[in-house]
Amino acid sequence: xxxxxxxxxxxxxxxxxxxxxxxxxxxxxxxxxxxxxxxxxxxxxxxxxxxxxxxxxxxxxxxxxxxxxxxxxxxxxxxxxxxxxxxxxxxxxxxxxxxxxxxxxxxxxxxxxxxxxxxxxxxxxxxxxxxxxxxxxxxxxxxxxxxxxxxxxxxxxxxxxxxxxxxxxxxxxxxxxxxxxxxxxxxxxxxxxxxxxxxxxxxxxxxxxxxxxxxxxxxxxxxxxxxxxxxxxxxxxxxxxxxxxxxxxxxxxxxxxxxxxxxxxxxxxxxxxxxxxxxxxxxxxxxxxxxxxxxxxxxxxxxxxxxxxxxxxxxxxxxxxxxxxxxxxxxxxx
Amino acid sequence: xxxxxxxxxxxxxxxxxxxxxxxxxxxxxxxxxxxxxxxxxxxxxxxxxxxxxxxxxxxxxxxxxxxxxxxxxxxxxxxxxxxxxxxxxxxxxxxxxxxxxxxxxxxxxxxxxxxxxxxxxxxxxxxxxxxxxxxxxxxxxxxxxxxxxxxxxxxxxxxxxxxxxxxxxxxxxxxxxxxxxxxxxxxxxxxxxxxxxxxxxxxxxxxxxxxxxxxxxxxxxxxxxxxxxxxxxxxxxxxxxxxxxxxxxxxxxxxxxxxxxxxxxxxxxxxxxxxxxxxxxxxxxxxxxxxxxxxxxxxxxxxxxxxxxxxxxxxxxxxxxxxxxxxxxxxxxx
DNA sequence: AGCGCTCCCGTGAACGTTCACGGGAGCGCT
DNA sequence: AGCGCTCCCGTGAACGTTCACGGGAGCGCT
Numbered sequence: 001x002x003x004x005x006x007x008x009x010x011x012x013x014x015x016x017x018x019x020x021x022x023x024x025x026x027x028x029x030x031x032x033x034x035x036x037x038x039x040x041x042x043x044x045x046x047x048x049x050x051x052x053x054x055x056x057x058x059x060x061x062x063x064x065x066x067x068x069x070x071x072x073x074x075x076x077x078x079x080x081x082x083x084x085x086x087x088x089x090x091x092x093x094x095x096x097x098x099x100x101x102x103x104x105x106x107x108x109x110x111x112x113x114x115x116x117x118x119x120x121x122x123x124x125x126x127x128x129x130x131x132x133x134x135x136x137x138x139x140x141x142x143x144x145x146x147x148x149x150x151x152x153x154x155x156x157x158x159x160x161x162x163x164x165x166x167x168x169x170x171x172x173x174x175x176x177x178x179x180x181x182x183x184x185x186x187x188x189x190x191x192x193x194x195x196x197x198x199x200x201x202x203x204x205x206x207x208x209x210x211x212x213x214x215x216x217x218x219x220x221x222x223x224x225x226x227x228x229x230x231x232x233x234x235x236x237x238x239x240x241x242x243x244x245x246x247x248x249x250x251x252x253x254x255x256x257x258x259x260x261x262x263x264x265x266x267x268x269x270x271x272x273x274x275x276x277x278x279x280x281x282x283x284x285x286x287x288x289x290x291x292x293x294x295x296x297x298x299x300x301x302x303x304x305x306x307x308x309x310x311x312x313x314x315x316x317x318x319x320x321x322x323x324x325x326x327x328x329x330x331x332x333x334x
Numbered sequence: 335x336x337x338x339x340x341x342x343x344x345x346x347x348x349x350x351x352x353x354x355x356x357x358x359x360x361x362x363x364x365x366x367x368x369x370x371x372x373x374x375x376x377x378x379x380x381x382x383x384x385x386x387x388x389x390x391x392x393x394x395x396x397x398x399x400x401x402x403x404x405x406x407x408x409x410x411x412x413x414x415x416x417x418x419x420x421x422x423x424x425x426x427x428x429x430x431x432x433x434x435x436x437x438x439x440x441x442x443x444x445x446x447x448x449x450x451x452x453x454x455x456x457x458x459x460x461x462x463x464x465x466x467x468x469x470x471x472x473x474x475x476x477x478x479x480x481x482x483x484x485x486x487x488x489x490x491x492x493x494x495x496x497x498x499x500x501x502x503x504x505x506x507x508x509x510x511x512x513x514x515x516x517x518x519x520x521x522x523x524x525x526x527x528x529x530x531x532x533x534x535x536x537x538x539x540x541x542x543x544x545x546x547x548x549x550x551x552x553x554x555x556x557x558x559x560x561x562x563x564x565x566x567x568x569x570x571x572x573x574x575x576x577x578x579x580x581x582x583x584x585x586x587x588x589x590x591x592x593x594x595x596x597x598x599x600x601x602x603x604x605x606x607x608x609x610x611x612x613x614x615x616x617x618x619x620x621x622x623x624x625x626x627x628x629x630x631x632x633x634x635x636x637x638x639x640x641x642x643x644x645x646x647x648x649x650x651x652x653x654x655x656x657x658x659x660x661x662x663x664x665x666x667x668x
Numbered sequence: 669a670g671c672g673c674t675c676c677c678g679t680g681a682a683c684g685t686t687c688a689c690g691g692g693a694g695c696g697c698t
Numbered sequence: 699a700g701c702g703c704t705c706c707c708g709t710g711a712a713c714g715t716t717c718a719c720g721g722g723a724g725c726g727c728t
């Protein structure tokens with residue numbers, strides 16, 4: 001119980017254990033790593049000494065000599081957003097299959113956290129996967145020399161890979177389905193706050209045009225259930241004859257479902273709703289959500305696969321192969 | 335484009351960059367870490383050489399010399415289970431505030447994955463937080479020398495800390511509320527598959543007894559929404575006069591809500607439902623779920639706080655301080 | 669007695685980086 | 699001319715572990 005007076009407590013190393021047990025470094029190493037070539041009583045003595053001293057091996061020293069661990073950094077804006085939860089779970093699963101470690105960073109949807117995270121990450125992981133909203137040049141600056149795989153984001157620099165989400169056919173199928181069900185007045189709840197309209201809206205517009213449907217009834221929604229509810233209210237107030245809505249994502253759609261019930265519109269009879277993402281959460285609401293569904297497991301697996309190729313330098317996939325297609329999956333809401 | 339024939343491609347080190355740029359190691363280090371004492375043109379030359387060679391610094395070598403990073407391992411059974419998502423998010427937030435890194439391991443609810451995870455983890459992190467179902471002696475064996483904080487699990491060895499979840503008062507308040515609303519026939523959907531009844535059921539039984547309520551109407555439920563729905567069906571078939579249910583957790587409660595709607599029982603008029611956990615998800619369903627709510631952020635913060643104390647060895651909290659109390663939070667389902 | 673084998677154990681070197689320190693070149697000033 | 703200062707840059711040592719190798723003790727066999 002005597003602490004070294006004043007000075008910073010020196011780290012306990014394998015030498016300390018060796019001295020305490022009266023053996024050499026190598027013998028301590030043998031005991032700790034369950035190797036052969038050590039007497040049982042010696043091993044026990046070493047283990048006791050290690051425990052008594054509170055010895056913890058340095059993962060850095062160990063990692064330096066046997067270079068066999070890869071760690072990747074997974075950066076997501078908000079783990080509590082179910083979409084990112086699914087992506088994270090998928091990435092974890094794919095990484096685990098390779099025996100990789102995954103350090104998860106939640107940037108809390110704040111751009112300034114991104115840079116801090118990147119700075120901190122760059123000296124701790126072998127590669128980075130995730131969502132970033134910061135400019136490419138900053139991203140490049142902080143990830144110098146590391147493989148980077150972006151998800152659902154366009155990139156211009158050849159420095160990065162990115163997984164593209166292709167929902168064009170899926171959205172087309174969604175509109176086709178609504179039309180087949182007799183809907184002619186179809187609105188959209190888009191993602192609010194972006195300067196330009198979303199790509200998902202473009203897909204919607206294109207598909208609507210193919211069926212001669214007016215694609216002008218669009219309201220921006222905050223990316224939350226409450227936001228979806230509010231947006232639906234606004235949309236229906238402006239266009240009471242709307243009988244179907246397509247939404248930017250499932251969270252917004254779920255908010256719309258809830259709001260429809262409050263407005264006394266039953267789903268899908270009075271109002272059909274189709275979301276985007278295909279969250280597992282969509283199965284929990286009533287009626288189960290119809291959605292242009294993404295295979296998040298494939299998304300995660302693809303991202304990790306590309307990281308593996310970039311790390312080894314063999315056959316990295318090109319943009320054409322880094323695509324996950326979304327497909328219409330009917331629940332009961334449309 | 336010439337690859338070294340046959341042999342394993344040697345790692346590119348700071349020496350290679352130094353030689354290529356015609357400078358010393360130290361100068362390369364200065365360029366890479368944005369230090370002073372280097373000429374701008376030299377720095378650029380080094381950076382170019384590093385990029386051309388595809389140089390990536392070794393985090394192990396760097397970590398070995400400047401020992402300033404702590405990494406903790408977070409082990410959870412299933413990230414897609416919303417409860418664990420919230421706990422994970424809370425732990426990430428608390429760790430981020432300290433500048434720590436968090437490696438997340440999803441054991442996919444399989445005990446055999448736990449041991450593999452532990453083995454792999456032990457050489458990669460400074461401490462472990464999470465859920466484990468394996469026996470304590472195995473846990474001890476694989477975490478030798480590392481601080482371990484368990485969540486929501488009893489432990490007997492002084493080797494571990496654990497965060498206890500205390501829902502006794504909260505469940506009592508839930509039953510009191512139901513009684514005050516005029517309910518006399520209250521059932522419970524417990525967690526299915528455990529040998530012994532859950533602690534949450536004990537709390538329910540105790541509280542019911544205090545109000546002279548029969549606590550015998552209990553059905554086991556699989557820990558999923560579907561499981562909750564099926565269990566409610568079974569319960570109501572056996573006891574049609576039940577007007578209120580308390581559930582093991584919110585996921586089961588949400589399944590019960592859905593099933594109630596299918597059975598034509600409106601909530602809360604015909605059937606009151608109170609869950610446990612207080613998930614954010616509960617606000618997305620209709621009506622919003624009443625629940626004996628846990629402060630998951632506090633849970634995560636407390637776990638990380640204890641890890642910090644254990645790592646430094648100063649004032650680790652005792653069992654009495656490692657408690658998170660659950661409180662009744664009314665939505666609209668009861 | 670000598671040989672070979674097994675069982676243990678220890679010593680130097682290496683992993684790849686940063687720290688501490690030393691020192692040369694060049695310039696301005698007295 | 700000499701001094702001091704700034705600007706750059708390089709060399710040895712250290713971080714804490716594992717690998718490769720050497721070697722002694724003890725035993726059984728011929």
